[in-house]
Amino acid sequence: MTKQFIIIGNSAAGIAAAETxxxxxxxxxxxxxSDEDCPAYCRCMLSYYLxxxxxxxxxxxxxxxxxxxxxxxxxxxxxxxRVDPKKNRVICEDKTQLGYDxxxxxxxxxxxxxxxxxxxxxxxxxxxxxKDAQAIxxxxxxxxxxxxxxxxxxxxxxxxALKKRNIEVKVIIKSPQVLSQMLDGQAAELVRKKxxxxxxxxxxxxxxxxxxxxxxxxAVKLDSGKAIGCTMVIVxxxxxxxxxxxxxxxxxxNQGILxxxxxxxxxxxxxxxxxxxxxFDLVSGEPGINALWPVAVEQGKIAGANMSGADLTYDGSLxxxxxxxxxxxxxxxxxxxxxxxxxxxxxxKIINPRENKYKKLILKNNRLLxxxxxxxxxxSGVYLRLIREKIDLSGFKDKLLxxxxxxxxxxDALIERDTTYV
Amino acid sequence: xxxxxxNTMKQLYYDVKKCLGCRSCEIACAVAHSLAGxxxxxxxxxxxxxxxxxxxxxxxxxxxLSCRHCQDAKCVEACMSGCLVYNKEKGIVEHDExxxxxxxxxxxxxxxxxxxxxxxxxxxxxxxxxxxxxEPACLKACPTGAIIWQEEREK
Ligand SMILES: Cc1cc2nc3c(=O)[nH]c(=O)nc-3n(C[C@H](O)[C@H](O)[C@H](O)COP(=O)(O)OP(=O)(O)OC[C@H]3O[C@@H](n4cnc5c(N)ncnc54)[C@H](O)[C@@H]3O)c2cc1C
Ligand code: SF4
Ligand code: SF4
Numbered sequence: 001m002t003k004q005f006i007i008i009g010n011s012a013a014g015i016a017a018a019e020t021x022x023x024x025x026x027x028x029x030x031x032x033x034s035d036e037d038c039p040a041y042c043r044c045m046l047s048y049y050l051x052x053x054x055x056x057x058x059x060x061x062x063x064x065x066x067x068x069x070x071x072x073x074x075x076x077x078x079x080x081x082r083v084d085p086k087k088n089r090v091i092c093e094d095k096t097q098l099g100y101d102x103x104x105x106x107x108x109x110x111x112x113x114x115x116x117x118x119x120x121x122x123x124x125x126x127x128x129x130x131k132d133a134q135a136i137x138x139x140x141x142x143x144x145x146x147x148x149x150x151x152x153x154x155x156x157x158x159x160x161a162l163k164k165r166n167i168e169v170k171v172i173i174k175s176p177q178v179l180s181q182m183l184d185g186q187a188a189e190l191v192r193k194k195x196x197x198x199x200x201x202x203x204x205x206x207x208x209x210x211x212x213x214x215x216x217x218x219a220v221k222l223d224s225g226k227a228i229g230c231t232m233v234i235v236x237x238x239x240x241x242x243x244x245x246x247x248x249x250x251x252x253x254n255q256g257i258l259x260x261x262x263x264x265x266x267x268x269x270x271x272x273x274x275x276x277x278x279x280f281d282l283v284s285g286e287p288g289i290n291a292l293w294p295v296a297v298e299q300g301k302i303a304g305a306n307m308s309g310a311d312l313t314y315d316g317s318l319x320x321x322x323x324x325x326x327x328x329x330x331x332x333x334x335x336x337x338x339x340x341x342x343x344x345x346x347x348x349k350i351i352n353p354r355e356n357k358y359k360k361l362i363l364k365n366n367r368l369l370x371x372x373x374x375x376x377x378x379x380s381g382v383y384l385r386l387i388r389e390k391i392d393l394s395g396f397k398d399k400l401l402x403x404x405x406x407x408x409x410x411x412d413a414l415i416e417r418d419t420t421y422v
Numbered sequence: 423x424x425x426x427x428x429n430t431m432k433q434l435y436y437d438v439k440k441c442l443g444c445r446s447c448e449i450a451c452a453v454a455h456s457l458a459g460x461x462x463x464x465x466x467x468x469x470x471x472x473x474x475x476x477x478x479x480x481x482x483x484x485x486x487l488s489c490r491h492c493q494d495a496k497c498v499e500a501c502m503s504g505c506l507v508y509n510k511e512k513g514i515v516e517h518d519e520x521x522x523x524x525x526x527x528x529x530x531x532x533x534x535x536x537x538x539x540x541x542x543x544x545x546x547x548x549x550x551x552x553x554x555x556x557e558p559a560c561l562k563a564c565p566t567g568a569i570i571w572q573e574e575r576e577k
Contacts, residue, residue, distance in 0.1 A: 016499075044502040048523050054503075058521060061504025294500035294531060301499075322530040329539060331530050377539060381496070381532035406478040407534045408485035421438045421485060422570070 003028040005307060006090060006098055008080050008245070009106035010034035011043065012293050013274030015062065016300030017104050017307070022070045024308045030072045031098065033090070035079035036129060039067070044293050046133045047157035051164040059130065080107075080245050085267035090245075102269045102307040105246065105257055106300060109239035109275040109291055114149065118211030124233045127158050139232060140165055146232035147171075147220050149208055151178040153321060155236030156191075159200050160325055162234075170201040170228055172208055172220070182321050182332035186351070187358050187372045194328045194356070239291055241276040254278055256289045261313045263303040271307055273299035282316030282388065283334045283369060290317040320384065322377070328356055331380040334387050335362050335370030345369070350401050361400055366393045368400075382407050389415065431513045432571050434551070434558065436486045440568035441477070443484035448473035450563030454552060472540055474549045475560060486560075486569065488549035489536040491515045497528035497537055497548075513574075514551055522546070 005021055007014045010032045018030055041059040048054040067074045079093045089099045111126030113119050125136050136158075146162050148155045151173030159169045171178075177188035178195070192202050203222075210221040211233055219227045241256040251267045252258045256278030263271050263279065272278075274296035281288045295317045302312045322331045338345040348361040357375035361368060361383065368386040382405075386393065391413050393400070399409050411418055449461070456464035456471035464471055475488040491514045498506045498515060505521035506528060508514075524544035528537050537548040552558040561571050 042502050042504065044525070045523060054523065058503070061502075293502050294496075294527065297499045320530060322526040324524060324526060327541065329526055329541060331526065333530070377526060377529055379535040380526075380530045381537075382535040384531060385533040404479055406476065406480075407487055407536070408478045408480035408483075411480065411485075420434070420490065421436050 003101035004099060005030045005102050005104070006100040007032045007104045007106060008090065009104075009108055009274065009276070010036070010040050010074065010076075011106065011108055011274070012296035013106035013108075013277075013300035013303070014104065015040050016297045017106065017273060017304030018070060018072050020301045020304030021308045022072070024305065024310070028101075028308075030070070031075060032067075032072055033075045033078050033080055033092070033098075035077065036131075037077050038130065039064075039074065041130055042293075043128070046127065046130065047161045049130075050127075050133045050137060050158070051161035053164070056130075082245050083249055083251065083270065085249055085251060085270055088269065100269070102271065104300075104303055104307060105243075105265075105270065105272045105276055106274045106296070106303075107242035107245065107276045108296075109241045111154075111235055112238045112240050113235055114208065114237055116208055116210055118213060118217075119235075121211055121213050121217050122215055123213070123217035123231055124211060124235065127154055127234055127236060128239070136162075136232070136234065140167060143167055143232045145170065145228075145230040146234060147208075147228055147230045148234045148236060149220075150236035150238070151175070151202070151204075152181055152236055152238065153179065153323065155234070156195070156325065157323070158234045158236055159195070163198060163200050167232075168201075169199075170203060170230070171195075172203050172206055172222065172228075174205070174207045176205045178202060178204075179330075179332075182319070182336055183330070183372055183374075184337050184360065187330070187332075187336075187360070187374045190353070190356055190358055190374050191325065191328065191330060194326055198326045239275065241278075241289065243276055254287065258287070259303075262306050262311070263299055263314050264306065269307075271303040273303040279314060280316045282318050285316070288317075290319045292317075292319075292321065294320075315388070318384070318387065322380070328375060329373075329377045331371070331373045331377045333371040333373075333380065333384050336372050338362055348397075348401055359401055363393065363397070366397070367391070368393060379406055382410060385414075386410060431573060432551075432557075433491075433574050434488055434549070434560075435570040435572065437568045437570060438483050438485060440566040441484040441486060442566060442568075443477055443479065444565065445477050446563045446565060447475060447486055447560035447569060448477060450559045451475050451549075454555075454559035455547075469540075469543045472538075472547055474547045476538070487534065487536060489515065489532075490534060491551070496531040496533060500527040500531045502527055512553070514553060515548075516553075517546075517548065517550070519545060 042061045081093045145168040148171040207223045212219040219229045257272040259272045275291040320333045346363045350359040360372045362370045371383045451473040452471045505518040
């Protein structure tokens with residue numbers, strides 16, 4: 001019997017789900033709904049686009065005939081206002097209603113703006129969509145100095161992009177280090193130095209009290225009493241999931257939409273994936289959102305398969321990231337700091353500040369919990385595998401940070417048999 | 423099929439007992455992927471061509487390591503620019519290099535450590551099975567016949 005699948009959100013999770021459904025079911029109808037006005041593009045590349053390193057057309061990561069080729073109906077400029085699980089239908093802001101046999105909510109997230117005076121002034125931007133990037137870009141010819149609020153991934157990527165466009169950039173960070181959600185202090189210091197070397201000013205341990213101006217931004221006032229003159233402010237202070245559409249329904253949510261091991265919500269035939277979905281963390285086992293591109297893709301695939309009749313379980317997500325600023329590569333995997341007082345944890349480290357190299361592995365009970373790698377990131381995927389599969393390290397613990405470490409060292413400890421070597 | 427490379431569904435296997443760890447395959451690989459395609463000129467190229475495979479020791483043996491061209495590849499899932507794509511017909515994961523931004527997401531997730539960053543060229547490198555040639559360059563370079571090039575074996 002042919003069905004009608006609806007996917008809200010036309011990005012990492014939504015596209016992965018649509019592809020998976022279509023692979024498994026050639027007949028049924030797939031409708032994708034997006035409140036943006038363009039086909040899918042890669043959000044993570046927006047900083048490269050803003051920096052002028054990537055053209056607009058390179059942002060789309062599927063061929064132009066993707067929707068047609070997969071027989072997917074794409075509805076753009078359409079916002080879903082609410083979901084009605086009892087009647088199996090979605091209701092859009094323009095009052096149209098669409099029925100579904102299975103629904104995926106992959107609505108992602110949007111920037112969180114701090115509650116400070118002046119945050120609505122012209123010249124204050126979030127950095128999430130292609131529209132944001134274009135609006136920022138349009139402002140650059142008349143911008144000399146920009147302040148970035150927040151020293152996380154988005155803040156630093158924005159800082160990098162603006163610097164490449166010859167803007168004077170100051171990053172204002174509340175915590176005492178950059179990237180406090182993915183690095184320890186020592187690794188963060190290497191990144192901070194690299195940014196400063198390239199002319200990006202980093203102000204640590206300071207928060208913004210007010211964005212000053214009359215209509216337009218003129219300056220930001222900090223809690224240290226200092227004011228910094230600037231005509232542009234970019235906010236990179238985390239994201240909140242787009243879940244308004246289910247808030248008045250029976251679909252359960254916490255921070256994000258709560259999903260079980262099949263990425264199904266509590267309401268019949270409704271699934272969730274990506275930044276809007278709260279599943280659970282693979283290492284801690286706790287519910288949580290790891291708002292990342294690869295996580296969204298993996299969840300989209302699994303949700304899509306299950307919507308079309310499969311029974312795949314999701315292992316949980318991991319906090320992980322990889323980035324590079326001015327030639328310094330950084331990878332962070334799962335646990336990046338030992339919890340204070342956790343004496344069962346052990347750290348293995350290699351530190352070479354002169355070569356900008358730093359490698360740290362965190363172990364507990366002979367299992368790898370996490371890793372931070374700066375300067376040299378080869379084999380990160382092998383460490384990730386040790387974390388994911390909770391492999392017993394006793395046979396090769398002393399080899400983990402050796403120059404010759406690699407997949408062959410861990411091969412025999414893995415569950416999966418490798419037929420490549422005879 | 424016209425123009426079909428009949429070798430593309432073949433895979434690389436390694437007879438570890440025969441591998442001496444001499445790294446002839448690494449050199450042949452780097453040369454094959456250099457601009458010049460020949461050792462002495464290759465060494466003088468501005469962006470030095472690096473081998474896409476590595477021979478790594480473990481437990482007293484040597485293991486040549488190269489990309490498996492996984493069907494359900496983690497690197498493809500993670501690639502934010504969409505430049506890594508699994509090509510079903512050819513059975514290989516292809517890399518559209520001009521699209522690549524060097525974000526190293528692929529390096530972060532490859533469960534074999536088979537895609538490595540070339541930090542200088544800002545591009546990840548990985549075995550492409552010498553897709554434009556009849557067979558991979560490493561195959562002939564191996565003095566002991568430790569490298570096997572054949573149809574997919576039973577798992
Ligand atoms: C500048 C930048 C850099 C990043 N860099 C990285 C990185 O290096 N690594 C990494 O892992 N991640 C990175 N990310 C995060 C990554 O982009 C997200 O994790 C990913 O896009 C999540 O995908 P998604 O499909 O869940 O949601 P989204 O990509 O947020 O897409 C959701 C879509 O749904 C639409 N939508 C929302 N509500 C509705 C509604 N009610 N009706 C209709 N449509 C709706 C939205 O407009 C949007 O188009 C970055 C993000 C940004 C902004
Ligand atoms: S790079 Fe790694 S994950 Fe990607 S296809 Fe090759 S072996 Fe598989
Ligand atoms: S480095 Fe290139 S190939 Fe690897 S994930 Fe990034 S864009 Fe894709």
